[in-house]
Amino acid sequence: MTIFTETLTGIEFRHLDPSALPDLAEPVIFLIHTDSYSASEVSSFQKLLTAQEQEKAARFRFIKDQHSYIITHALLRKILGRCLNSEPAEIEFVSNKFGKPSLRPGDRNIHFNISHRCGISALAFSTKSEIGIDVEKIDPEFDFNLIAKAHFSEAEDRFIDAEQSESCKRFYTIWTRKEALLKAIGTGIGENLEVEVFRNVNQYNPELPFPANQEADYYLNSFEYLDRYMITSAGRHPELLKIWILL
Secondary structure, three states, X not given: OOEEEEEOOOOOEEEEOHHHOOXXXXXXXXXXXXXXXXXXXXXXXXXXXXXXXXXXHHOOOOHHHHXXXXXXXXXXXHHHHHHHOOOHHHOOEEEOOOOOEEEOOOOOOOEEEEEEEOOEEEEEEEOOOOEEEEEEEOOOOOXXXXXXXXXXXXXXXXXXXXXXXXXXXXXXXXXXXXXXXHHHHOOOOOOOXXXXXXXXXXXXXXXXXXXXXXXXXXXXXXXXXXXXXXXEEEEOOOOOOEEEEEO
8 A cells, every 4th residue: 555645735725605515526625614503503404413413412511512513414414415316314324343434335436534623524525435534623732742652653753853843733744644544444543553644745655554455545635724723634536635615
């Protein structure tokens, strides 16, 4: 398996009304400001979820986290419903042994992944390959050294330490790349955090073994959003994903 990584600058973020959702002919990322939705909108979204999803939302301790879950999963259903010509609430998902959801066999070939953190959710879609997405809020006060020393390679630690003024952002770049790649592969974080993902526009073979059917190339694209979020997408398509902000 070959991995290509790149940190992106100069990205064009396009705003989009949820009532005019585009088709998923090309890989795309939707960014959602979950804090911007009203209580009535959240209530409307909740009706699109299954009983199991509603129960899961209710288990979140804080209301804002409940709302984030409801909004994110409802919009996932709305987007897929449009593409499948189905009612959002009627879409059924299946999960692999690591818990990654997907559409049922026989449905249109649409791969998707979700990530949400601190008021921002990211939905990634592709009809071309598996896809993973991770979003993290950049916390300049966070002491990341213990995590880096425990789970990152020596080369990645050197990459973080090489430029002290950027070390925090470099940590989040590496972390989101690991998460996005492992989510795309479908294994989850598990014991695979040691896979190296720090190089820019370079190809290489990670040392850790992956399932035999995961030998194709992967492309990791990392970018900052609003100067306080780091986001990485992972997939088998080299082209830049379109990025839409749902109003």
